[in-house]
Amino acid sequence: xxxxxxxxxxxxxxxxxxxxxxxxxxxxxxxxxxxxxxxxxxxxxxxxxxxxxxxxxxxxxxxxxxxxxxxxxxxxxxxxxxxxxxxxxxxxxxxxxxxxxxxxxxxxxxxxxxxxxxxxxxxxxxxxxxxxxxxxxxxxxxxxxxxxxxxxxxxxxxxxxxxxxxxxxxxxxxxxxxxxxxxxxxxxxxxxxx
Amino acid sequence: xxxxxxxxxxxxxxxxxxxxxxxxxxxxxxxxxxxxxxxxxxxxxxxxxxxxxxxxxxxxxxxxxxxxxxxxxxxxxxxxxxxxxxxxxxxxxxxxxxxxxxxxxxxxxxxxxxxxxxxxxxxxxxxxxxxxxxxxxxxxxxxxxxxxxxxxxxxxxxxxxxxxxxxxxxxxxxxxxxxxxxxxxxxxxxxxxx
Numbered sequence: 001x002x003x004x005x006x007x008x009x010x011x012x013x014x015x016x017x018x019x020x021x022x023x024x025x026x027x028x029x030x031x032x033x034x035x036x037x038x039x040x041x042x043x044x045x046x047x048x049x050x051x052x053x054x055x056x057x058x059x060x061x062x063x064x065x066x067x068x069x070x071x072x073x074x075x076x077x078x079x080x081x082x083x084x085x086x087x088x089x090x091x092x093x094x095x096x097x098x099x100x101x102x103x104x105x106x107x108x109x110x111x112x113x114x115x116x117x118x119x120x121x122x123x124x125x126x127x128x129x130x131x132x133x134x135x136x137x138x139x140x141x142x143x144x145x146x147x148x149x150x151x152x153x154x155x156x157x158x159x160x161x162x163x164x165x166x167x168x169x170x171x172x173x174x175x176x177x178x179x180x181x182x183x184x185x186x187x188x189x190x191x192x193x194x
Numbered sequence: 195x196x197x198x199x200x201x202x203x204x205x206x207x208x209x210x211x212x213x214x215x216x217x218x219x220x221x222x223x224x225x226x227x228x229x230x231x232x233x234x235x236x237x238x239x240x241x242x243x244x245x246x247x248x249x250x251x252x253x254x255x256x257x258x259x260x261x262x263x264x265x266x267x268x269x270x271x272x273x274x275x276x277x278x279x280x281x282x283x284x285x286x287x288x289x290x291x292x293x294x295x296x297x298x299x300x301x302x303x304x305x306x307x308x309x310x311x312x313x314x315x316x317x318x319x320x321x322x323x324x325x326x327x328x329x330x331x332x333x334x335x336x337x338x339x340x341x342x343x344x345x346x347x348x349x350x351x352x353x354x355x356x357x358x359x360x361x362x363x364x365x366x367x368x369x370x371x372x373x374x375x376x377x378x379x380x381x382x383x384x385x386x387x388x
Contacts, residue, residue: 007204008282072290077280077319078272078319086271088202091202091269096269097382115314116313123339123383124385126271148314148317148350152344188290189290189291
């Protein structure tokens with residue numbers, strides 16, 4: 001009757017330990033997005049996953065969590081960059097919400113527009129601002145899907161206090177998407193319309 | 195420069211080891227939903243999380259993964275019942291998609307209608323059918339949010355080969371929601387519209 005012990009681990013690729021300076025302050029939006037895009041770039045160059053990176057900061061500029069797409073590496077379709085970043089940040093905060101009393105205000109910077117799953121997760125995460133680089137259209141042009149995301153999806157988050165802004169360092173983020181195509185990275189979890 | 199080692203573990207509450215008979219076959223839709231609702235009920239009675247349970251079966255009736263809401267227990271807002279079930283099933287399958295060549299066809303049974311995050315995750319998971327019990331409205335009546343889910347969200351999945359059916363054992367699933375309210379279970383990750 002007893003099944004196998006079910007235990008799933010989420011971690012970063014080995015290169016992450018050297019990729020991030022946890023001691024500095026990330027003062028501007030541009031610096032924060034540079035980190036997200038740099039993580040996406042390293043994930044591609046190291047062949048550890050899809051061309052997506054994300055980072056979560058306190059509004060003051062303190063870094064609290066990072067993530068890169070880890071779907072193929074960890075056999076787990078939920079591990080988009082944003083999801084990993086949310087999990088890591090909440091783990092450090094010791095809370096299931098980054099909006100817990102006593103915590104600073106948190107912002108997500110992600111190299112590409114979030115898919116339907118990550119947009120929903122953003123709502124539950126406790127962040128109060130979401131900034132992305134490349135657009136959903138850029139991602140779809142590469143051959144990935146974004147799932148059921150509509151203009152009213154962003155509106156829904158906005159009405160609940162989560163501002164969404166796109167296009168910061170879009171060209172740089174798109175460069176990483178192109179590099180992934182060049183290296184013939186896999187288009188995992190693709191579900192074409194019938 | 196090097197940050198703390200980031201590692202997040204996803205597991206089941208201790209009672210799960212005795213709650214599921216992994217050797218039997220779950221022949222009918224009703225039997226499969228009974229398991230999902232029973233898991234939600236036990237999660238509430240054991241005070242280990244929200245009133246939500248999910249299970250993934252091969253079409254033949256073999257059980258391959260279960261999950262209960264573990265948001266508060268594991269400090270992780272992504273760990274809705276469906277997300278845990280997807281992760282466990284893919285971990286056992288050794289694949290980032292349950293639709294990998296050589297695998298059987300997979301179906302998700304979940305005690306309540308999936309939120310926006312879980313609906314997106316369902317699209318990436320590789321399941322080909324999704325059956326839920328209580329409706330999104332039932333869940334919202336309890337005080338939880340479902341996020342940006344619209345009629346065209348379900349349509350989007352249907353067009354990609356994922357049939358969605360609701361209302362199976364709805365009364366039983368709603369009974370668990372009422373029991374959660376009775377026990378004054380927390381409404382974690384609630385984000386009211388402004």
